[in-house]
Amino acid sequence: MAKRSIGVWVAGALLALGWCAWAPFAQAQDRSLTVTSWGGAYMAAQREALFKPFAAATGIQVREAEYEGELPKIKSMVETNRVTWDAVDVTSGDAVKGCDDGVWEKLDYARIAPREGFMAGAALDCAVGSVVWSMVAAFDERKFSASGPQPRTIADFFDVEKFPGPRALAKRPRVNLKMALMADGVPAGEVYRQLATPEGVTRAFDKLNRLKPHVKTWWDGGGRPVRLLDSGEAVMTTVLNGRIAYAIGQDKKPYRIIWDGQVWDLDLWAIPRSTRRLDQAYAFLKFASDPAILARMTDHVSYNPAHRDAVALVAPAMRPYLPNMPENFANALQADARFWAARRDELDVMFANWLARK
Known part of the structure; x- marks a missing residue:
């Protein structure tokens, strides 16, 4: 897949997006959070397209953790008040079940992005869509x-x-x-x-x-x-x-x-309930939901952005490989x-x- 220089892009795009406004926040609060995802090439793509630019824009250090979808483990963290993960990449099934079971925070979309900007089924009560x-x-x-x-x-x-x-x-x-x-x-x-x-x-x-x-x-x-x-x-x-x-x-x-x-199907970002770094987690979800950031993910992995406005920003060379490009999506079924x-x-x-x- 074609890849463009992320270093040059980060320097200009973050200023254009206004992320320098987060600098006072980063200085005044705990300057770290733990982001949990699936490891492998997928997490490597997140590191380049999301984690590093987020840290550069906000001064908030991203600590990475890997898991294999162990929702019971996160539920135990919440129930024992020992939450060590602050933002978690989840499947749609775990997003729904975790919300029903009280594992995830109910999201305030005023702190993330307007719900209507996401594709159908991607802006849930407890999780916001990342990739398709x-x-x-x-x-x-x-x-x-x-x-x-x-x-x-x-x-x-x-x-x-x-x-x-x-x-x-x-x-x-x-x-x-x-x-x-x-x-x-x-x-x-x-x-x-x-x-x-x-x-x-x-x-x-x-x-x-x-x-x-x-x-x-x-x-x-x-x-x-x-x-x-x-x-x-x-x-x-x-x-x-x-x-x-x-x-x-x-x-x-x-x-x-x-x-x-x-x-x-979708992968989404969720915040474990009672995390002590709720503000940092919201800052991360806001950044991760920006269409330009979501489009950047497609340079590294062939999964579609879940935000409608990101589709137009995808590099033309990547479009044939992405699920919900209009030309690929005529007869598609959501899980x-x-x-x-x-x-x-x-x-x-x-x-x-x-x-x-x-």
Whole structure:
């Protein structure tokens, strides 16, 4: 992926954004906070695009902590009044559950940014959207004739007669059931209404039944799908958009993304309740929500900014790899955290039993 010089950008953009106004705040208060995220390349991108510029603008030192989504750990911190994390990158599911359980502060958007500036579902009561990521289908374009048709839709992914070859799917039901319904002709806006009924669940499994003999691998690790394409064990797979975008853009692999039928979700920033650094945490969320900062993230990782105004600031070279660019977003389904919180156990059992049947 193309990257621009962040040092030059920081010097000019922070002044333009008015962040020098935070200097008196930084001098008068504890000049640090702990920001918790997922580690790896994603956190490295946050470090360059967000943590370092924030520290430069405010004088507030960012201490980094990594986790793997352990909401119970944060809940224990809150309940024992031993909160050591001040801002946490969370999934939409944990944002909702943590809010319901009293883990997160209820956000005052007057201290962050107007709620209406964020895309739908990104400005929650207890968490503010950061990036959009998605599960997509992808294929090895060498496996299909350049002079003939190539897969373009989620229905094509399920069409083994028109596009033969082994498939790979995640070893869990959430995305599979949704994609199956969309491949069977259900519009994205109707998928959850279908899955809420026994008939809709049956329809999804029937569609998966027809594909099942051609699914040679049920993967359970985010890096596995690209390796399956690399080895030829699959000609098409579902995969996280960031993983396949890196393979295409950085590693120059001959793969293509099918954006039709993508299932997208958000990562958001939340503040643990009763943190002693609430002002610093709000300063961080305000900075992290600025469209220019969010757009800068896309130089380092192929996840969309969750603020509408950031879309126009994304470098043109990055647009083909980002989930909610208008050209990629025509038939996209947002993950519904509350739906899966209510139905997860039931559908997980159904899927495990279905998968075990030969």
